[in-house]
Ligand SMILES: Cc1ncc(C[n+]2csc(CCOP(=O)(O)OP(=O)(O)O)c2C)c(N)n1
């Protein structure tokens with residue numbers, strides 16, 4: 001699989017702008033693409049403004065503001081998909097997917113299988129991880145739940161380029177995709193993005209930074225503190241950083257290739273470490289590289305707590321905690337033991 | 343537009359004769375009621391003998407509603423059903439062979455044996471989804487209705503569900519959204535007066551479901567679900583309104599559950615007088631009497647239909663029992679569009 005580029009013009013875009021641009025292109029490419037969500041129509045154009053201008057340009061029929069009905073937004077999307085459409089549903093905060101879990105898990109994910117292959121439900125659910133300043137009900141990273149559900153694909157980009165390319169791939173993918181955004185990155189992360197149609201394939205990790213001592217595997221918002229940590233350790237420890245970009249499909253081969261060189265790996269993510277995606281990545285790496293690793297694969301995820309409101313309490317990895325986790329792994333490397341048992 | 347509540351049609355079919363379907367349709371209705379009743383009873387027998395390991399949700403009591411659906415719906419129409427779907431599947435003209443083979447988990451089933459009794463689907467015949475989650479079919483119907491509306495098609499969507507399902511939040515979200523967007527959806531409430539072990543009056547402060555639903559601004563009406571002609575007229579009218587762009591309807595088909603909730607479950611908790619009164623109106627035999635007495639179909643033809651139904655049921659069970667089991671590679675097939683890159687364990 002390769003990244004297809006059909007336009008050379010680029011533009012500085014925020015992640016929100018990249019989403020808006022991807023949706024605009026998808027709506028223009030295929031009239032079977034429709035968007036459903038609360039407040040998504042103009043003039044507001046979505047609470048994050050990710051659909052700004054789209055209802056004006058593509059019509060209220062296709063860019064449909066709904067009442068506050070999360071489970072029926074997803075159910076309607078699944079029904080419309082069964083009716084031949086490619087719906088994109090916007091559910092503001094990922095926490096509100098709880099309202100819609102029945103439709104996602106029991107209907108979107110299982111429809112193809114339960115029908116013996118006749119009734120796929122190719123929807124995209126866009127939802128964002130919020131911010132601790134909103135408290136524990138608007139900030140949780142729940143990607144692990146969806147990875148745990150056969151039939152779903154799970155995508156979690158970290159930058160505007162990938163966001164646009166992955167969203168376009170997701171919309172035209174024949175399986176239901178949970179597309180996870182992050183509020184903190186929506187406007188703060190900018191980058192050059194081609195203005196035309198291009199696709200970043202699902203299931204291809206990207207190596208963001210080369211290094212020889214340790215491989216740091218991450219995705220989504222944690223890519224940024226991970227890159228900062230790698231930068232900060234330059235000269236002391238050479239850190240390779242891999243952005244998984246999608247969690248299902250999971251590009252384990254890119255990770256294996258890297259870790260077979262570095263022989264040390266740490267998986268960093270914003271969902272809980274306990275039963276988090278890192279457990280899966282670590283196990284798969286160990287399965288393939290056991291005996292060649294210098295140390296067991298480490299995980300650095302969120303604490304097993306609701307997200308605390310206080311800015312003084314950090315449940316998710318930060319640049320400092322990632323640096324500490326890398327150093328701990330090095331220390332263990334030196335003595336060959338788990339630091340707690342030293 | 344405010345919704346309106348119409349009174350339940352009185353038992354008796356005379357008012358309906360002006361919309362009487364043709365003789366072939368009447369014969370089909372009788373045959374469908376018989377097939378639903380007999381396949382239900384046969385499945386229970388097989389389960390009792392330990393020969394059929396499937397969750398069964400009898401449709402006894404709903405035969406008239408299902409037969410009416412079959413005549414009211416056009417070939418291009420689509421349906422979403424529930425776990426209690428045998429009659430609905432027959433109404434979409436899905437062969438009994440495929441329905442029973444799915445119950446046996448065989449390749450000859452509607453879903454290669456991977457869906458089971460709660461998940462019959464047949465896109466070609468317009469049974470788009472069946473859900474085992476109470477109330478979850480309604481949002482799906484809203485989505486199919488949206489697709490039909492955007493397509494500017496003349497498709498209407500019927501979704502069937504029980505009385506208990508009207509307690510679910512998704513139902514209320516769907517009534518509102520379908521009414522707001524004027525979608526071509528017919529909500530067919532198969533009111534059998536029970537949600538598992540709980541009677542309607544014990545879980546709804548207002549057990550008049552049609553009246554309650556009218557508040558959403560859709561056409562709501564209750565009909566005697568034991569009366570196939572009245573039900574046909576109600577559902578037919580709703581489908582016509584849907585196609586004419588007049589928006590959704592809620593048709594509460596008042597019936598009674600003539601068996602336990604599921605396969606072999608106990609139903610000693612059902613009051614005997616109520617059950618006896620309902621059984622006195624058992625849809626298939628009652629319809630036969632009516633057809634015969636009113637000279638719509640002669641006795642010899644009705645006998646022939648009964649004979650054919652017996653043979654069809656025997657044939658379907660024999661077909662199902664001989665249909666191959668899915669091969670081991672079916673386990674991994676149909677999870678994703680392509681198996682490339684996705685987890686296998
Ligand atoms: C969300 C959900 N809750 C509970 C159940 C278990 N359950 C299956 S059928 C049923 C009763 C539903 O009653 P009703 O809607 O009247 O349909 P009926 O079975 O009478 O046809 C219940 C509670 C379920 N399948 N889904």
Ligand SMILES: [Mg+2]
Nearest residue numbers: 504505536537
């Ligand atoms: Mg009921």
